[in-house]
Amino acid sequence: MPSSSKSFVIQVPATSANIGPGFDVVGLSLSLHLTLTVSLGEPSTNIPKITYSGEGADEVPLNPYHNLTTRVALYVLRCHGHRSFPPELNSIHVVNEIPFGRGLGSSGAAVIAGVLLGDSLGDLKLSRERMLDFALMVERHPDNVTAALVGGFVGSYLKELDPKATEAAAVPLSEVLPEYPPDAGEDWGLNPPIPPLGIGHYVRFQWNSSIKAVAIIPRFELSTAKAREVLPEQYSRKDLIFNMQRLAVLTTALGQCPPDPELIYEAMKDRVHQPYRKLLIPGLPTVTSLLTPASHPGLLGICLSGAGPTILALATENFEVIAEGARELFKQENIEVDWKVLEIAPGSTVTYQC
Numbered sequence: 001m002p003s004s005s006k007s008f009v010i011q012v013p014a015t016s017a018n019i020g021p022g023f024d025v026v027g028l029s030l031s032l033h034l035t036l037t038v039s040l041g042e043p044s045t046n047i048p049k050i051t052y053s054g055e056g057a058d059e060v061p062l063n064p065y066h067n068l069t070t071r072v073a074l075y076v077l078r079c080h081g082h083r084s085f086p087p088e089l090n091s092i093h094v095v096n097e098i099p100f101g102r103g104l105g106s107s108g109a110a111v112i113a114g115v116l117l118g119d120s121l122g123d124l125k126l127s128r129e130r131m132l133d134f135a136l137m138v139e140r141h142p143d144n145v146t147a148a149l150v151g152g153f154v155g156s157y158l159k160e161l162d163p164k165a166t167e168a169a170a171v172p173l174s175e176v177l178p179e180y181p182p183d184a185g186e187d188w189g190l191n192p193p194i195p196p197l198g199i200g201h202y203v204r205f206q207w208n209s210s211i212k213a214v215a216i217i218p219r220f221e222l223s224t225a226k227a228r229e230v231l232p233e234q235y236s237r238k239d240l241i242f243n244m245q246r247l248a249v250l251t252t253a254l255g256q257c258p259p260d261p262e263l264i265y266e267a268m269k270d271r272v273h274q275p276y277r278k279l280l281i282p283g284l285p286t287v288t289s290l291l292t293p294a295s296h297p298g299l300l301g302i303c304l305s306g307a308g309p310t311i312l313a314l315a316t317e318n319f320e321v322i323a324e325g326a327r328e329l330f331k332q333e334n335i336e337v338d339w340k341v342l343e344i345a346p347g348s349t350v351t352y353q354c
């Protein structure tokens with residue numbers, strides 16, 4: 001952060017993870033944003049004030065020692081020898097367009113915003129790769145956080161670490177992100193678990209810019225943790241091959257011009273997470289099987305967005321017809337939805353103002 005800077009703005013996009021067969025592997029950044037305006041001023045002993053508007057405003061903690069974004073920032077700062085927020089940090093105003101618990105990466109965005117906040121406040125100048133290490137200590141699947149940080153259609157993997165680094169990366173989240181304020185005890189703030197180097201690695205795939213994302217968002221929340229609990233520990237060889245074949249095709253097919261609906265529709269099918277999550281999302285199998293490129297021209301493929309309950313339809317035209325088709329099917333299950341046509345967004349930014 002330049003020393004003359006009085007405020008700065010952090011902007012992080014929403015993400016849709018998995019895109020069908022790429023469970024915990026691929027993510028797509030989308031044009032809904034989490035925006036933080038951070039104001040600096042005269043040094044003060046008061047705790048920084050958080051104000052918040054938009055999605056989640058009625059449930060998000062405004063205490064910086066409890067709020068996910070500021071706790072992540074504090075974790076990054078503690079790992080670099082700062083025991084607390086800098087005294088110049090006066091306030092943070094948050095405007096959030098990403099709905100909570102819908103499969104659009106709200107927690108991943110909050111974590112990335114926290115890493116960028118910690119980096120700026122501590123003037124740490126972390127590389128993108130190192131930022132990813134910090135994010136992966138908190139959100140342990142790389143798909144959302146990577147796409148939120150770097151933007152676009154992204155594939156990522158977690159490196160196999162040596163036993164010592166594996167142990168370091170496996171510390172409970174309560175140790176990474178303690179909720180206590182600094183007056184909680186003498187030892188607070190000392191010895192936070194430092195992330196091993198190079199946990200996550202990624203590559204950005206091509207994306208055909210004529211493809212938009214229709215997010216069909218049911219009006220209920222489903223926590224990612226709950227939607228992961230229903231998944232099995234083991235899979236059959238048949239199901240893994242089914243997904244790997246499709247993922248290999250999908251990552252190239254979405255960059256081709258013109259996009260091939262027949263190829264993409266089949267390549268967005270999944271047998272690793274969606275069949276299990278249908279128990280938590282009534283209507284999921286109907287929507288993903290009855291909306292097809294033949295019944296809805298312009299549609300390329302359809303899948304669960306992240307852990308759900310949002311459905312992601314990739315399409316080149318007829319967005320409203322596709323979304324209203326999904327709405328009708330969800331209505332039969334007594335589920336109301338909202339929908340939005342989203343662009344593929346650039347990655348996160350930090351803009352300094354003097």
Ligand SMILES: Nc1ncnc2c1ncn2[C@@H]1O[C@H](COP(=O)(O)OP(=O)(O)O)[C@@H](O)[C@H]1O
Nearest residue numbers: 068100101102103104105106107108110223224
């Ligand atoms: N902007 C934010 N600020 C603070 N906490 C947030 C923010 N966005 C999300 N969260 C936290 O993350 C939770 C949702 O995470 P999760 O269950 O993974 O769903 P999602 O699919 O939206 O990422 C919220 O209930 C909230 O606790």
Ligand SMILES: N[C@@H](CCOP(=O)(O)O)C(=O)O
Nearest residue numbers: 017024103104105224306307
């Ligand atoms: N791969 C994860 C992605 C979770 O995404 P979210 O947007 O629902 O947090 C999963 O499918 O569990």
